[in-house]
Amino acid sequence: MIARKDSLSAAPDGQGPQETFVLNLGPQHPAAHGVLRVLTTMEGEWIQRAEPVIGYIHRMHEKMGENRTWAKFLPNTSRIDYLSAMHYTHAFVGVVERALKIEVPARAEYIRVITSELNRIASHMVWWGALLSDLGGLTPFLYAFDDREKILDLLEGLCGARLTYCYYRFGGLYNDADDDFLNGTRAFVKHMPPRLRMYRDLVSDNIILRKRLEEIGPISAEMCRRYGATGPVIRGAGVAYDVRRCEPYSVYPKFDFKIPTYPQADSMARYLVRMDEMEQSLRIIDQALDQITAGPFMAPKVPRVIKLPPGDYCYAVEAARGRFMVRIVSDGKEMPYRLKLRTPSFSNLSLFEEASRGMILPDALAMMGSLDLVIPDIDR
Amino acid sequence: METPLKSMGQPTPQSFQPGPQPAPGSERPVECSQIAQFAKLDDLLALGRSYSLWPLTFGLACCAIEMMAAGMARWDLARFGAEVFRPSPRQADVMIVAGTVNKKMAPAVKLLYDQMLEPKWVIALGNCALSGGPFNFAGQYGIVEGVDKLFPVDVYVPGCPPRPEAIIEGILKLEEKITGKRHFPVAKLKE
């Protein structure tokens, strides 16, 4: 395979001795997780060039941001990356709180952390099932959704929605967490570790999975840096970059958790990072449940009509797929002047063209699965 | 089926809108069954079709996750015979348009619909597929405001996203439409 790679790079623009053909993948392809289109130039089974073509689910979020008041844009945030809706809402309320200098009560921050981490586990469960069904095993999908439903039940009891929560408000939360939620979360924290151990025994140690992922799709730390890839992709390349540590927000500094990294930089490393991250999320939830105290869940003085002081503000969070940042420019009016959403999947996918050169197609799809793409998150 | 929890705009089974029923032969190609009627055989075929609907694996956006959830163990669409998701339009009977269709994607969606074999049905899932949903605002430049602008829709399922119960109810509605008779009980809401 390595030798093959060299011969390919010798003839990168279709001038080589081998005949090439163009294979169009998508925009409706079951392995592309949505409406991603990849225009591949193939040399037999080998990819000479795989260029993602995006925009098939561009939904004008940034334009909408300029047409809506701050509060009215809030529901949109859970629809950008619908699998980690909590994190995205967190970034948006965070940027408004930063601009208005609103102090969020401790209880609200703890509940935000708990729900965010629950959401992260739910998101990773979907990724896990989807990756394995890409690789040919549908059964884990059923298990993954089973565990995910437990999380969704908890979050639904809290805010009424299963997927698009829109639970955080400027200065606090939509409503307080009741004992049902807290006890349910405690039960879930106990329930999940044996399941994760089972997944490790059944799937992660499975020789077929290892053969499909190990040494497949290497993405070095340097490549991550050049493309701005974040999240499990850069952590799978051995760099402990995590917004929760590097730009601490909310009450994350109060928790003791590890940032899992693997230096191998292959698809398996990214797989293992996510599996370990779920354990760390459970640890965070466990600590948060111990530390949470009674108190108000909304800041006392949040203006009814929100007008931010002029200027630009950023707020970044660690979403399930990596660094998500909201950059706003306010001109002092009731609506943002400009709203930029920096989404992790966009940067993570942008390295696909370079990383997939010289791979065989099934391996490239395995690597794409390990990037954990959510297409509306790319297109926005 | 229980009442949805704190209502956050979640649909109740009653709120389904009936789709616009195309007059026979007006929008659909004339089927053999419209020329020659074999009453009992047709009924039998319809019954068979309605309980073995093969949906197209076709996720667009958020609603697709709920569609997947509906097929998984908790909600188990298999109880109603619609769990065999086929990736190829040639093998599918029903297209569940789950998510936003934008102008770049619209030709591809239309092509998929055209590639499906008769008889075929369409379920528009979620507000985006109904009308553009949250992305339908004055000055929008990108989305198709409802998939019924592209091809006829048989069942509309509102919600953003619709709950899995609503998706199952949509399938049941479609089965009712195919056979002309509701075989499963209608969920009753508590007053």
Added chain:
Amino acid sequence: MNATLERLTSQFVQLIGPAAVPANLPVRAAAGPHEPATAAAIPAPVPAAAPATVPTAAASAAVATGTPAAPKPAAPAVPPPPPPSPVQVVDHALKGYHFDATVSPDQVVSAASILDREGFALDAVTGVDWIAQSQMEVVYDYFHPVNGLRAVVRTRVNRAEPELATISNVFSGANWHEREAHDFFGLRFTGHPNLTPFLLPEDATFHPLRKDYQP
């Protein structure tokens, strides 16, 4: 102050500083729409008088944040000759970034190279349409994957002729970000390998995030 920030500050002052030397640094007339007469008189690609650069950049910074530059906290200990506003160290808790520099459009590549040498990664490339000043602001966000610093580099181009050099030779990831900015704002990145519609349909000719866009 953090050592990386110190190095960044001095390098950016170096970068922007020589601009004050007349006739050394060609500046697009487009860079100075504060003087409408000049901008109208000289066609865009012709170099204009350089001394205007630093004050212009300073003024842009003030416009960019919409506030007078004074309330920005933690103003750095920059040597006096260039005014401190084009290069600033900012309180992260207030703004969400640590470092803010305003450069002229032809310095964005050098700015990117400085940040590349310091080990930063590209976060995003954003346009902001300042229609009232008939300017287009381009904001480059960077983050540091190891120490978590955030840097912002901003520049302004003429709204009618929004053209500046691509940084995709420095950061490969800029390729996509610049295509997106081209889609939304019609910014033309010279030297970009493939500036075709990206998120918009293949045949799109409109730029929806310009403030004067009518569907």
